[in-house]
Amino acid sequence: MGTWAFVRAYSDLNQSIHEERVESVQQISDLVSRKLSLLKELHEDETATAAQFLSHSNASTMSEVSELLSHLSGIYLMMDDGRCLSLEGKAIVISGSMLSEDLSTWTEVHSEFCTVQGKGDFWAFAAPVSNVVIDGAPVAGLLEVVDSQEYADVAILPVFNGQGASYVVDTNGVILLRPSESQANEYFQSHNFLHILANDGVDPAQVDKLQTALRTCTEEQVLVDLRGDTWLMQTFPDNEGRNIVMAIPVSVTAQETFAGMRNVIGLMVVIAAALGALSFLWLHYLASKNQRTKLESARASLKSDFLTKMSHDIRTPLNAIVGSNELALRSLDDPPAAAIHLERSKKSGEYLIEVISDMLDMNRLDSGKMALSHNPFDLNEVLDSVIALQNGPAEAKGVELAEELRSLSHANYCGDATRIRQCLVNLVSNAVKFTPEGGTVTLTCEEASQDGSISLIKLVVRDTGPGMSKEFMERLFEPFEQEQSSLTSSHVGSGLGLAIVHSLVELMDGEVSVDSTPGRGSAFTVYLPLERIYLPAAEPEAEQDERDLLELCRGKRVLLAEDNEMNREIIVDLLSDLGVQIDTASNGAEAVRKVEASEAGWYALVLMDIQMPVMTGLEAAEAIRASQHPDGATLPIVALSAGAYQEDVENSLRHGMQDHLTKPLDLDDINKVFRRYFNR
Incomplete structure (x- = not known):
């Protein structure tokens, strides 16, 4: 009874x-x-x-x-x-x-x-x-x-004393807005509600029910078991093509x-047995609650540290850029001094780009959006470019950078050469940064083993720097970690480089490890499985000096489509010394009209910005390709885009463009494009 x-x-x-x-x-x-x-x-x-x-x-x-x-x-x-x-x-x-x-x-x-x-x-x-x-x-x-x-302020809020929360979610389940302070965020840390529920083994029928409600922007209620807790999830539309999702745990009554x-x-x-079980569960609840409180406190501290760190790492080069430009303006009557200030401004801008790129890469890796290419490449060229890129910083610091060993029975592989180069540049630049003057940084590359058509490539970056403690090496590959914070040390950096290396190597099915002793330097070892391919030897390209480029550009007319007036002026000024004649358009529709109104052969190339009003660059490229103009199918169209990822490049090519340049533009890249297409 x-x-x-x-x-x-x-x-x-x-x-x-x-x-x-x-x-x-x-x-x-x-x-x-x-x-x-x-x-x-x-x-x-x-x-x-x-x-x-x-x-x-x-x-x-x-x-x-x-x-x-x-x-x-x-x-x-x-x-x-x-x-x-x-x-x-x-x-x-x-x-x-x-x-x-x-x-x-x-x-x-x-x-x-x-x-x-x-x-x-x-x-x-x-x-x-x-x-x-x-x-x-x-x-x-x-x-x-x-x-x-x-x-x-209206759509997102913590509810039931912060144990539940409301979120703004799009029709695909992506969390667009979340309250900053809510224990519910511990359960819904990822970016997509549907992925969270599916990955935690929630009943697929319930996930499908929620997915349908989000896609159709209708009200729905579902009960789901998530990590041992029962949650009620209530959805309703916000009349902007989005959804509000209320997530409340069972423990709230x-x-x-x-x-x-x-x-x-x-x-x-x-019931004596039930009383003992209840006592155990109650103690477990108190311990869990205390642990959650500590985690929330640690999370808040981490958030504060992150904001402080990124604010410092972004404002530092910004301050240098603004200050150097101000000094350059004051030194217009002293060209050598103005040149020094402008060179400092350029270097600070390049460093700021590195910091922002690291942040974007880390975000894409965390959200699972980073896509790798699988194209043929020459590993020797990758290694040569890494040494060439880092020789300057190493010489400036008085550090010897050398290859200790390169033992490859094959040169050509399939993979993402850009990401492999990014990993090596991060490791080598990190080693140079922390190695004192007179020290040595070496790069080793060898083919460790073969399994069918797959070679296991072993890459080692070794330095004679200060080394690292065992405690620090345990969190070395976590974001924003440095043995000494850039706030208190002379070594500046975003603290994301090694975390990016670790994530990229794992994405390429490889492994990365470190061996270090305080006072004796460090050695980073990367193992990458790469597919061997055999390509015919490419004929060496003829060297072209600056005079060849000027001769190549003489008489050529280029159409520049860019909606930002300042960007247009800067690009026109950059190209003015090459002798290229520049026509401009402020949107994609104007660019299409100018091409269609031109005579055959009038334009040698089109530089097309992607994000423009009236008609985007992608739409404009498709319109030119579909036009009846004699050059419509063959006119080289080169994308100008802030998107630097493989999927951005593929998207440009898919819409009819021949090439893709990433902003901020590099004059060397533009020169290569001119040589490539003006030679045709």
Whole structure:
């Protein structure tokens, strides 16, 4: 009888927990939904009112518009030619699908999330205007951009004393926004809800149910078992093509739940065995709670350290760039001094690019988005380029850099030569950085073994630096780790290089290890399995000096499509000394029009930016290839893109481009492109 009563009470408790939780989460969901709707309506009304006011104002100059709308912030004019202008007349670049639509067909305010170049992410509201011409240019609409933090303050929040949370999730399950302080983040650390549940063995039927709700932006409730805990997940749409997901653990209950628990505990008192089990579980709960508290504290400390570290590593070269440029401007009457300041600014800019690239690479590796290429390459050329790249820094520091051994029975392999070079450059530059003047850094490469068509390549980077302690080597490959922090030492760096090496080597199915003794230097060993291939010997290319390049460029006309005016001016100035004639276009559509209007053979090459208003570079390349122009199928089109990853290059080639240059542009890379295509 006692057992039956216990089972009945326990069943009632579970039912009470479930019902009260569902009711509470529904109430919170309704509240968040109403607040988001009210916030959206507020900005829609504000944008619509401003658009109507402008349409009936008879304003004809930008100064009149600025005076009329001075009480509003974040207001921009959407011009009929696709530009977006601030009330001060400055053009901005906004990534957003609705900005390419025909506003004259709209009957109401449209909104979406977008990115304003150089400013960040915003919630944008656009409304059409009629019969408005400002400074002689027709105006199609009015745009109000609202800091996305306003949206985040409503949509994401910790609930139930921080044990649960609400998240903003896209239709594919990707977590777009999460509260900074919530114990729920411990369970949902990765970037995708669906992947988290699937990887933790959640019932596939429940995962499919949640996936359908997210894809269709509909309300849904699912109960899932995650790491031994039961979670209620409530979804509802936010009217912006996104979803809000409430995630609440079973351990959170309200007053009725606690009352039911006391009844269950009272029944369990009469059962000695159950009482012992309850005591054990209670102690385990307290220990787990204490551990979670410590983990959250450590996580908060790590976050603070990360922000401090990255702020230092980014602001340090920025300070050098700004300071050196200021000194160069003051030294215009002293060319040698100005040259020194500009060289320092260039080196600081190159270092800043390295820091940012490391951060982006680490993020892609953590999120599983890093894609490797599998192309033929010459390993000897990779090794030669690593030595050539690091010889300068080594000589400048007074460190001897040499190859100790290169023993390869084959030269040609298939793999990602860029990532292999990145790993070796990180290891060698790290060794040079920490090796004192007069020290030695050596690189060894040998074919350790063969298994069929696969060779196991052994690479060793050895230095005579200060070495590392055993305790530090245990966390050596973790992000942002250095034996001495760059905040207190002369060795600067992002602290991401070795973590990137470790992740890339694992991605290539290899292994990396370190052997080090304090005071005796360090040795990093990398094993990489690479597929051997046999290629015919390539004929050596004829050397071309600067005069050959000038002769090659003489009389050639290049079309530069770049929406950023400053970037256009810089690229034109960089190419001016080569004798190339430059035509410019401010968007993809203008570039297509200029190519189609040109005579056969007029343009020798097109430099095409990817992200542009009106028509992107990818769309423009496809349009040129599909045109009836005599050069449409053969005109070399080279992408200019901030995307530096393999998938970015493949995307450019897939849309009809022949080559891909990464921003910030390197003049040597441009010269190579000119030689490659002007020689045809």
